[in-house]
Amino acid sequence: xxxxxxxKPASILLVDDDQHLLQTMGAWLGDQGYxxxxxxxxxxxxxxxxxDTFDLALVDLRxxxxxxxxxxxHCRKHYPHVVVVLMTGYATVDTSVEAxxxxxxxxxxxxxxxxxxxxxxxxxxxxxxxxxxxxQLKCQLDKRFGRxxxxxxxxxxxxxxxxxxxxxxxxxxxxxxxxxxxxxxxxARAIHQRSNRxxxxxxxVACGALPDNLLESELFGHVAGAFTGANTNxxxxxxxxxxxxxxxxxxxxxxxxxxxKLLRVLQELEFEQxxxxxxxxxxxxxxxxxxxxxxxxxxxxxFRQDLYYRINVINIELPSLRQRVSDIPMLAQHFxxxxxxxxxxxxxxxxxxAIQALQEYEWPGNVRELQNVVERAVLLGKGPVxxxxxxxxxxxxxxxSTLTIRSTGTPQTLKDALEGPERQIxxxxxxxxxxxxxxxxxxLGINRTTLYxxxxxxxxxxxxxxxxxxxxxxxxxxxxxxx
Numbered sequence: 001x002x003x004x005x006x007x008k009p010a011s012i013l014l015v016d017d018d019q020h021l022l023q024t025m026g027a028w029l030g031d032q033g034y035x036x037x038x039x040x041x042x043x044x045x046x047x048x049x050x051x052d053t054f055d056l057a058l059v060d061l062r063x064x065x066x067x068x069x070x071x072x073x074h075c076r077k078h079y080p081h082v083v084v085v086l087m088t089g090y091a092t093v094d095t096s097v098e099a100x101x102x103x104x105x106x107x108x109x110x111x112x113x114x115x116x117x118x119x120x121x122x123x124x125x126x127x128x129x130x131x132x133x134x135x136q137l138k139c140q141l142d143k144r145f146g147r148x149x150x151x152x153x154x155x156x157x158x159x160x161x162x163x164x165x166x167x168x169x170x171x172x173x174x175x176x177x178x179x180x181x182x183x184x185x186x187x188a189r190a191i192h193q194r195s196n197r198x199x200x201x202x203x204x205v206a207c208g209a210l211p212d213n214l215l216e217s218e219l220f221g222h223v224a225g226a227f228t229g230a231n232t233n234x235x236x237x238x239x240x241x242x243x244x245x246x247x248x249x250x251x252x253x254x255x256x257x258x259x260x261k262l263l264r265v266l267q268e269l270e271f272e273q274x275x276x277x278x279x280x281x282x283x284x285x286x287x288x289x290x291x292x293x294x295x296x297x298x299x300x301x302x303f304r305q306d307l308y309y310r311i312n313v314i315n316i317e318l319p320s321l322r323q324r325v326s327d328i329p330m331l332a333q334h335f336x337x338x339x340x341x342x343x344x345x346x347x348x349x350x351x352x353x354a355i356q357a358l359q360e361y362e363w364p365g366n367v368r369e370l371q372n373v374v375e376r377a378v379l380l381g382k383g384p385v386x387x388x389x390x391x392x393x394x395x396x397x398x399x400x401s402t403l404t405i406r407s408t409g410t411p412q413t414l415k416d417a418l419e420g421p422e423r424q425i426x427x428x429x430x431x432x433x434x435x436x437x438x439x440x441x442x443x444l445g446i447n448r449t450t451l452y453x454x455x456x457x458x459x460x461x462x463x464x465x466x467x468x469x470x471x472x473x474x475x476x477x478x479x480x481x482x483x
Contacts, residue, residue: 192285
């Protein structure tokens, strides 16, 4: 809605069996700028609710022989966005408790005072606006960080998605491993968003970003006087995440002393604040991540073996971007569309040469680096389609328009050049799968016979046998792919 358009008046359903009060109060609310519809009983109230949209319902508890609570229950069941304020001339403590328990926002006592009614309506509508804004923010979070926001058709990613769905509602500790930039934080958020804890907090802590003493305070909190500068009590992240999920990134950087305290929290879900004696117990789901080889860290004595076994209950290992080359066009398009939406840019897509360059680059920074490259291209691009000229030089230089035979160096035809991107995807997948054709065909979404035909057509043969392997000129894919 444009800012210069008049704001639509709040719509109120007024329900009371007193005809005189109903008419006079309805007229008065109309004079206050509200859109008002009137009802004298439960049946007509539910009919109006079913036929129109209301922001708030003012409902008398006693409607002749009927109960206004029935209108409240109808709203809660079918129209939870409608705020219900009850009115009664016979209020008791038990009545108030029951009304609130059933979902009423407030209970007003008759005779009603004009200012009291207006304040109650204003509070109720303001509260509803906050709830709606929170729901919108949660929807945006789910869109950006939920399971559907993680793009990838690669079979490894599909297995990851299945695992996220399978473990989301469990209490088991999850360890996410993978190179920097592979999306470990997104997977952690997706686990939270898919779980029954989604309405509770998701708290992320970058363990490698803080010194050891500050990290302990950040995680567990501290009491006033615990150390120099601790002038007040502080609630730690574990307490903030109570009922929800805490994500401990870069867990491999934790000091030996902190590892001991983390082990206790993981085993018993209880801890003391720094400098305090009170024991806190929390119901917090713990997800951890690292780009280090923790097994090697255990062997070298840098990481506690018992802690490693405790956190490695469920392991999700994310592939590097160079291991899922076939996902790059989809990821690039996804990031492009997101930036276009945020920056109001009109870009249709990528030129084939740009996609080829993106697929041939090694991406040491993985998906995060790809996202940054695409964002830069969108922001600086001049035309409706992004080309090589919009990519950083070190990425654009990876594009090759011709193929050469390794043994002879003879230039290939234009047909070969156009087949380059397809060949690169198949070649990369074969190498990632150690030339297992069954797994490669499954990963690429084609049947095994089609893969054989394409390999023969593109001159791809298992290097462990005989034959000449074609590679793009200047391509880095001729080198072994590091894991």
